[in-house]
Amino acid sequence: MTRVKICGITSFEDGLCAARAGADFLGFIFFKKSPRYVAPEAAGEITSALAEHISQLTPRPASGTPFGKTPRYIGVFVNEPLAGVKETARVANLDFAQLHGEEPPAMLEALQGFGFKALRPTSAAEAEIEAEWYAELGPDNGPQLLIDAYDPDEYGGTGKKADWNAAAGIARTCSRLVLAGGLTPENVGAAVEAVRPWAVDVSSGVEVEPGRKDPDKVRAFVSCAKGHGWQAKALDSE
Numbered sequence: 001m002t003r004v005k006i007c008g009i010t011s012f013e014d015g016l017c018a019a020r021a022g023a024d025f026l027g028f029i030f031f032k033k034s035p036r037y038v039a040p041e042a043a044g045e046i047t048s049a050l051a052e053h054i055s056q057l058t059p060r061p062a063s064g065t066p067f068g069k070t071p072r073y074i075g076v077f078v079n080e081p082l083a084g085v086k087e088t089a090r091v092a093n094l095d096f097a098q099l100h101g102e103e104p105p106a107m108l109e110a111l112q113g114f115g116f117k118a119l120r121p122t123s124a125a126e127a128e129i130e131a132e133w134y135a136e137l138g139p140d141n142g143p144q145l146l147i148d149a150y151d152p153d154e155y156g157g158t159g160k161k162a163d164w165n166a167a168a169g170i171a172r173t174c175s176r177l178v179l180a181g182g183l184t185p186e187n188v189g190a191a192v193e194a195v196r197p198w199a200v201d202v203s204s205g206v207e208v209e210p211g212r213k214d215p216d217k218v219r220a221f222v223s224c225a226k227g228h229g230w231q232a233k234a235l236d237s238e
Contacts, residue, residue: 008036149181
């Protein structure tokens with residue numbers, strides 16, 4: 001089943017809504033120029049508060065032992081120094097770091113399986129080249145690579161649709177590809193069919209305004225993404 005990341009979380013209420021809707025990942029943006037920016041300390045308060053509710057959201061086997069934490073928390077960074085990423089991850093209780101700027105492969109290597117790269121390719125050829133650089137450096141138990149729409153001035157959250165054809169080509173060799181860019185409850189089903197990603201990522205497509213989610217759109221998006229026919233490849237650990 002296709003996984004879902006609800007990105008741009010700025011409040012406990014929106015995080016809880018996304019978790020209850022069935023989101024697999026919550027994204028917190030630590031790029032100060034973004035209208036969805038959240039301070040690391042505020043994100044930490046949100047994730048800590050969600051932990052108090054998580055037992056009600058996570059299925060348990062007959063033994064009573066939890067399967068694990070759901071959803072997992074992803075921090076979105078744009079050209080942040082390595083030390084800043086690590087400190088924010090500690091404060092905000094992050095599971096993964098999404099590098100959404102011009103970070104080199106060496107930074108992913110330094111994060112040792114904690115980080116993955118978001119690409120904003122200008123062409124299918126560029127997407128293929130960059131995927132070769134970054135795909136194998138992602139986590140073994142999480143997102144491997146993310147494809148977003150290109151914009152010369154913005155680092156995501158624009159509502160622009162990514163190149164689905166280019167993304168589909170990457171998805172054939174990248175087993176844990178995340179598709180972002182212009183997704184909505186209305187088009188995510190078609191995106192899943194066209195690209196067959198491991199996960200889909202939405203921010204502006206489920207908002208009332210930047211940084212504030214629409215609960216009905218969040219629920220509809222998760223339902224449409226997970227209810228579609230394509231069954232994304234499961235992780236070995238699941």
